[in-house]
Amino acid sequence: MIAPLSSAAIEMHDLSKVFDRRVKAGRFRRVNERHEAVQAISLTVPRAEIVGYIGPNGAGKSTTIKMLTGILQPSSGTALVAGLVPLEERVKLARRIGVVFGQRSNLWWDLPLADSFDLLRHVYRVPSVDHARTLAWLTELFDLGGFLASPVRALSLGQRMRGELTSALLHNPEIVFLDEPTVGLDVVSKHAVREALRTIHREQGVTVVLTTHDLADVEELCPRLVIIDHGRLIHDGPTADLKVRFGGERTLVVDLVEAREPLIVAGATCTKVDGPRQWLQFAPVISAASVLAAVAGQADVRDLTVQEPAIEDIVRRIYQGART
Amino acid sequence: MGELRIAGHLIWAKIRSEAQYPASLIAHLIAQVLVLGLDLLAIWALFLRVHALGGWTRGQVLGLYAISGTAFGIGDLFVSAVERTAEHVRLGTFDRFLLRPAGTLIQLLANEFELRRLGRLIQPVVVLVLVLTSVAVDWTPAHIALCAAMIVGATTMYSAIWVSTAALAFWIPSTQEFANAFTYGGQYASQYPISIMGEWMRRILLTAIPLGLVAYVPGIELFGAANPMGIARWMSFVAPFAGVPVALAAGLLWRAGTRHYRSTGS
Numbered sequence: 001m002i003a004p005l006s007s008a009a010i011e012m013h014d015l016s017k018v019f020d021r022r023v024k025a026g027r028f029r030r031v032n033e034r035h036e037a038v039q040a041i042s043l044t045v046p047r048a049e050i051v052g053y054i055g056p057n058g059a060g061k062s063t064t065i066k067m068l069t070g071i072l073q074p075s076s077g078t079a080l081v082a083g084l085v086p087l088e089e090r091v092k093l094a095r096r097i098g099v100v101f102g103q104r105s106n107l108w109w110d111l112p113l114a115d116s117f118d119l120l121r122h123v124y125r126v127p128s129v130d131h132a133r134t135l136a137w138l139t140e141l142f143d144l145g146g147f148l149a150s151p152v153r154a155l156s157l158g159q160r161m162r163g164e165l166t167s168a169l170l171h172n173p174e175i176v177f178l179d180e181p182t183v184g185l186d187v188v189s190k191h192a193v194r195e196a197l198r199t200i201h202r203e204q205g206v207t208v209v210l211t212t213h214d215l216a217d218v219e220e221l222c223p224r225l226v227i228i229d230h231g232r233l234i235h236d237g238p239t240a241d242l243k244v245r246f247g248g249e250r251t252l253v254v255d256l257v258e259a260r261e262p263l264i265v266a267g268a269t270c271t272k273v274d275g276p277r278q279w280l281q282f283a284p285v286i287s288a289a290s291v292l293a294a295v296a297g298q299a300d301v302r303d304l305t306v307q308e309p310a311i312e313d314i315v316r317r318i319y320q321g322a323r324t
Numbered sequence: 325m326g327e328l329r330i331a332g333h334l335i336w337a338k339i340r341s342e343a344q345y346p347a348s349l350i351a352h353l354i355a356q357v358l359v360l361g362l363d364l365l366a367i368w369a370l371f372l373r374v375h376a377l378g379g380w381t382r383g384q385v386l387g388l389y390a391i392s393g394t395a396f397g398i399g400d401l402f403v404s405a406v407e408r409t410a411e412h413v414r415l416g417t418f419d420r421f422l423l424r425p426a427g428t429l430i431q432l433l434a435n436e437f438e439l440r441r442l443g444r445l446i447q448p449v450v451v452l453v454l455v456l457t458s459v460a461v462d463w464t465p466a467h468i469a470l471c472a473a474m475i476v477g478a479t480t481m482y483s484a485i486w487v488s489t490a491a492l493a494f495w496i497p498s499t500q501e502f503a504n505a506f507t508y509g510g511q512y513a514s515q516y517p518i519s520i521m522g523e524w525m526r527r528i529l530l531t532a533i534p535l536g537l538v539a540y541v542p543g544i545e546l547f548g549a550a551n552p553m554g555i556a557r558w559m560s561f562v563a564p565f566a567g568v569p570v571a572l573a574a575g576l577l578w579r580a581g582t583r584h585y586r587s588t589g590s
């Protein structure tokens with residue numbers, strides 16, 4: 001929008017954050033402990049991309065976002081967001097980014113939702129015509145009409161979260177940071193939020209960095225997935241490649257004509273038997289057809305299904321792998 | 325200017341939400357006026373026993389009290405809310421001020437504005453009007469300017485001390501009591517002629533926490549009051565500006581503090 005399109009929306013170079021913590025050492029003594037929350041992360045996010053930024057609890061996701069949005073001073077390394085150095089050019093940057101921390105509120109607790117939006121219009125100095133247009137659009141998109149007049153403290157979590165998202169988008173930011181925007185929402189609300197984000201991305205071409213513990217958010221929204229753990233980057237690539245790269249065992253579920261003892265098939269292991277139904281797990285390099293052929297040689301098969309590994313399982317294994 | 329407009333909108337929103345409970349607001353205002361009335365009673369009782377305090381007459385002491393009190397009241401209304409910094413730092417809610425395109429201090433002050441603090445201002449202003457019209461002040465243009473400079477200077481000084489002590493919360497989370505000792509304690513000290521105090525206290529009020537400079541020293545000239553410490557006359561006109569460097573230092577400290585802010589983990 002303002003900067004040339006060729007420059008990236010976000011550039012991080014060896015970005016690090018160290019927290020000094022006072023920890024108990026013995027009954028009365030306390031010592032300072034250095035905790036490296038983010039360790040030398042380098043990452044580039046092109047304009048108009050949606051990136052899922054995930055990792056287990058305490059991985060350093062929120063800390064990274066705080067350094068990119070001008071809340072925290074990095075301990076070392078550099079970051080450029082919309083071509084600006086976050087904390088140095090905080091006020092300029094604030095106009096061009098939108099931020100939602102799902103665990104925090106950006107709204108005025110005692111005021112009607114509409115009043116919060118009006119205050120933000122003044123804070124961001126958005127001309128009232130533009131504001132009215134954006135607000136009308138977002139009100140429809142997030143279906144806010146029913147509770148615009150209610151004080152924020154009276155809203156349900158799902159309603160408030162839609163309000164938070166609206167508040168972060170009202171000034172038409174180029175880059176949006178969403179830290180757990182779906183936390184605590186039910187299936188229907190989550191779906192509504194994802195749909196709205198997809199529409200906003202399509203129509204406005206915003207860059208989105210999304211942090212979440214719900215991998216369905218990532219699968220539905222983010223073509224690119226970045227995984228960090230212990231402050232380090234451990235994966236960066238297309239979400240679709242995750243299954244290929246990290247494999248993940250598939251499972252052939254067969255319904256036999258008669259119940260029998262667990263089948264013995266080369267390259268596969270029987271993980272479960274339930275009457276005539278058996279579960280055979282096999283590595284990604286082995287084809288389902290060869291497993292099926294081996295089964296058919298030993299028993300009569302009535303029906304079968306192949307289960308793909310869930311993204312949850314893959315990510316869980318990545319997290320566990322990084323821990324050991 | 326733009327920042328002040330933003331602050332105006334935020335303050336107006338706070339007033340509207342506070343006005344939803346008018347009874348509480350009024351009760352609070354009345355209580356503050358009554359509590360501050362005790363101050364007056366104390367000064368009055370004092371002058372039943374003595375004729376002068378550090379060479380100052382009752383009217384002159386009341387004048388000093390009213391100017392200092394008015395400045396403190398204005399600072400209390402608009403700036404004392406800065407003491408909430410500690411809470412925002414501890415809870416991590418300071419994040420939101422950093423995320424918005426406006427100064428963090430002005431946002432915090434506007435967000436924490438409470439109309440009920442007006443109570444501290446009502447009584448000193450009334451006393452000020454009464455005293456300044458009855459005490460023999462020679463109302464030359466220079467003295468009118470000096471009187472205004474005293475109020476602005478003292479307000480600046482109080483505000484700067486408030487901001488500086490509150491900014492310490494970015495490094496040490498629980499500094500509230502320490503901060504109160506400077507502000508509320510300082511206010512009591514600057515209501516009276518500092519010549520009645522011990523040597524070390526006088527020194528502090530003229531240098532380290534220079535509240536004496538913005539009230540007592542110019543007061544000598546304004547009220548034509550006794551000057552047992554023999555302070556030069558030009559000092560009376562320069563002293564009200566002592567708040568300016570203190571305010572600049574406070575601004576720098578605040579800025580350094582926001583860079584030191586570390587938010588919270590969740």
Ligand SMILES: Nc1ncnc2c1ncn2[C@@H]1O[C@H](COP(=O)(O)OP(=O)(O)OP(=O)(O)O)[C@@H](O)[C@H]1O
Binds near residue numbers: 037055056063589
């Ligand atoms: N203000 C702080 N002071 C001290 N340590 C902190 C602070 N903020 C974060 N940490 C530590 O830094 C590490 C990373 O925290 P961060 O909040 O970035 O994790 P996260 O990836 O967002 O986790 P979650 O998924 O639980 O939100 C954690 O070990 C946390 O304890």
Ligand SMILES: [Mg+2]
Binds near residue numbers: 063589590
């Ligand atoms: Mg987090």
